[in-house]
Amino acid sequence: KNEVEQSPQNLTAQEGEFITINCSYSVGISALHWLQQHPGGGIVSLFMLSSGKKKHGRLIATINIQEKHSSLHITASHPRDSAVYICAVSGSARQLTFGSGTQLTVLP
Amino acid sequence: DVKVTQSSRYLVKRTGEKVFLECVQDMDHENMFWYRQDPGLGLRLIYFSYDVKMKEKGDIPEGYSVSREKKERFSLILESASTNQTSMYLCASSPPTNEKLFFGSGTQLSVL
Numbered sequence: 180k181n182e183v184e185q186s187p188q189n190l191t192a193q194e195g196e197f198i199t200i201n202c203s204y205s206v207g208i209s210a211l212h213w214l215q216q217h218p219g220g221g222i223v224s225l226f227m228l229s230s231g232k233k234k235h236g237r238l239i240a241t242i243n244i245q246e247k248h249s250s251l252h253i254t255a256s257h258p259r260d261s262a263v264y265i266c267a268v269s270g271s272a273r274q275l276t277f278g279s280g281t282q283l284t285v286l287p
Numbered sequence: 288d289v290k291v292t293q294s295s296r297y298l299v300k301r302t303g304e305k306v307f308l309e310c311v312q313d314m315d316h317e318n319m320f321w322y323r324q325d326p327g328l329g330l331r332l333i334y335f336s337y338d339v340k341m342k343e344k345g346d347i348p349e350g351y352s353v354s355r356e357k358k359e360r361f362s363l364i365l366e367s368a369s370t371n372q373t374s375m376y377l378c379a380s381s382p383p384t385n386e387k388l389f390f391g392s393g394t395q396l397s398v399l
Binding site (some may be wrong): 210223 | 320327328329330331332335343345377379386387388389390392393
């Protein structure tokens, strides 16, 4: 079973700062997902990566398959980015293994 | 807009009651999942289904069962609710390749 570690667990930033959230996993994967969960529970899928880098607006996700590591970056952070960010990986089976999440708070 | 709908946002039940949590998706997805989310433990998979009438146990199936009679609907059943099943329950669906997961808004279940 894959182990997924996220860091940091909690992150507080000032509006405008560049933010990085990290995810490491223990076993080879077929894909890695980044998810966002706002207060109230709803979860939104941000990215799915199997290699390289993806960008959507101010969000950038990268993955290094050899190092078993992914990062989620937020440029020019804003208070509305405050949420829990969750990393999840999928292997040969179709179910995902989730990290415990990173609570991000962006202060105005 | 694509949607995964969970029948209740909040639910309060008594110990020993039978509880049904319903999930419906309108995207014709093959894969459907039930997770529970607890503070500090992240999302844990209870059951999943790849097709109608098919079900597979996840990491924590004890005390739960599921039903998938139609492709769009995946139900989670707590046969006899217990206080340690108080949690946030999240349903999700995805196409076969899992390239994107779609989540429902969750059901916060309290068992008293």
